[in-house]
Amino acid sequence: MTEQQDQQQIILTKLKNSFYNSADFVAKPISWWDNEIAILCFYSSIVNKADVERIMYFFKEHIRDDNLYWGESVYTTVIPLDEKQLAKFLCDGETVVVRLKTKEMIRISLPEMAYRQTDEPTSEHVLQGSREGLVENFDVNLSLIRKRIKSHKLVVKQKSIGDETNTTVYYFYMADLVDEEALQLIEQRLDNIKIDILYSVGQLTDYLEDHVWSPFPQLLKTERSDRIAAGVLEGRIAVISDLSSTALIGPVSFFTFYQTPDDFNGRAITGSFYRMLRIFSFILAIFLPAFYIAVISFHFEILPLELSNQIKTDINNIPYRPILEAFILELTLELIREASIRLPTAVGQTIGIVGGLVIGDAIVNAGLVSNMMVIVVAFTAIGSFVIPSTEMNGTVRIMRFPFMILASFFGFLGIAFGAAILLIHLLNLTSLKRPYFTPLIPFLPKELYKIFIREPFFKPGKQVKSFSPKEDRKL
Incomplete structure (x- = not known):
């Protein structure tokens, strides 16, 4: 065994030990320019194995020079080598090429995580209307929202929470409608979450609500994509984690909990x-x-x-x-x-x-x-x-x-x-x-009847002001 092979074996062993010799962790050496040692890393349980095989074949047949531009254009990004970042990328279902000579990583997005197909939420049945509910995959969920809101003003932001779980929490809103003070409050409270594990929407609720010990919910939980889209178009903010089928919508009033899509x-x-x-x-x-x-x-x-x-x-x-x-x-x-x-x-x-x-x-x-x-x-x-x-x-x-x-x-x-x-x-x-009890407090007589009456759509009206959107939109 040559010195280079010995070095390669040492690096592979160290890399596998860093991931606790997990059964589904794979680290394979691949060819690179000038006999450089490069290692392809991935979790076999959450990547598309056929695509990984094609990538390995491509490296074997075509990598003959140090073409970083090629790596940056075809794949996601080329970034400095960092063990913590490497672990996060792999846990997100990405495949990473580790270049030891240049101390760089090339991220290759080939995820294949299992998730169920969209279906009607079991807890929010409707007689008429959409049957599409959220699933435990944010890309699918966001596509359902963007299908209903075809506007570049729909803004999506994300934040990673949980030192162990690295759960990605997304929040989205309409840039021209959102209540700015509520948005700042959401961002501040998300930034203040310092925990090791985030695995449920209930944990998020406790961190985001104003009155945790109150028996009354202050954020609306829903699995319906049409209800989320409607809330966002009214100037509200929707929050959802990447592995949850339930979204949180706020700010809301007490009477929001007594409305359903069937009303409209x-x-x-x-x-x-x-x-x-x-x-x-x-x-x-x-x-x-x-x-x-x-x-x-x-x-x-x-x-x-x-x-x-x-x-x-x-x-x-x-x-x-x-x-x-x-x-x-x-x-x-x-x-x-x-x-x-x-x-x-x-x-x-x-x-x-x-x-x-x-x-x-x-x-x-x-x-x-x-x-x-x-x-x-x-x-x-x-x-x-x-x-x-x-x-x-x-x-x-x-x-x-x-x-x-x-x-x-x-x-x-x-x-x-x-x-x-x-x-x-x-x-x-x-x-x-x-x-929470608007339009009773503060008293808004022109909005009060909308608690009980659903006006015909040919009679334009403005949303109940339980918050302060930038603009009023006709409903």
Whole structure:
């Protein structure tokens, strides 16, 4: 073995040790000008192997001189050799030629990472409109957005976060529409993230939201490409990581969570009706159990005599207070819901239907809960399921419990006190430093009706100003 071969073997061994002798790490020597040692490096699990073979053949047959211009023009870039950068490029699915003589790297982009095809998001079904949802590949996701926004003013920026995961986080916006203060805040908060591992959109949410301990979401999570495009065209900012199928949109208002693409894909009067229905469902899902508990515990006199007698007959054999009765049913419902989500689809649907019918009937027959309480909890569950945002849906399900406790101790007075605290909390919330409860606070009377009414498109209007875009665009 010659001295050059010995040196080559030492370098190969050192390089493989640097990558912990991973089974899918490949480092192969290739021919170069003037008997120079060059090594082709890649992870076999995330590159296109056929393209790599063609590149190796090309090097073998055609590299006869030190033609750096050729390398720069055909491939991505020629940059100084750096072990940390080399590791990042390889983990991104790139193939790298390491030139030891000149201490340079040539990046060759030949990635082939597995990802699923675009499909309709399972948590955001629509009756009409686009069926394209995001996938765990940013290039595909960005192509879906650019397909809807054919404008050079759509700006895409990126930042690498996580010392170990090197997760690339992208944020995009319209240059002529974006709320500049919100954009600066997003960039500042992304710059301040100093962690080793970033693997979920939930982590990003905690770093980007104004009020982490609030039960109410301040950034809209969505997997729908059409909804992201609509938000960006309104002057908002979308944030997504390279391995996530969920985007964050902000700033948003409380009422944004009660709008769906169906509002705009259907007729104006239909969209307006269902928009009002969703707002009503928020009130129903939070206050109905508390209202029933308050009536049964303190305010029987407000009921008609016939209904009062019927309810008294129904609850006479229940051995405990209404609050405990409500908690039993609500927690049972949450257990059934959680089980139906975690189990395979076919089994989960069976658990949801059979569990609801069988367990509901059994606990009534056993005298653990009354028929009226079953009806109240059923209406409450339906009201929470109407809310289109899964984040807001979870918030509503949690919020009903403190109201039930207040109602059991103080009746209507407790509900009124809880409602006042809830309203004060909502009025003090912000989304990227923009009012969360606009157009109520600050009060914008000309925009208020748009919460409930979806205007016909032939009547131009401006977006609700939950933020400060550079320009107003007609919708």
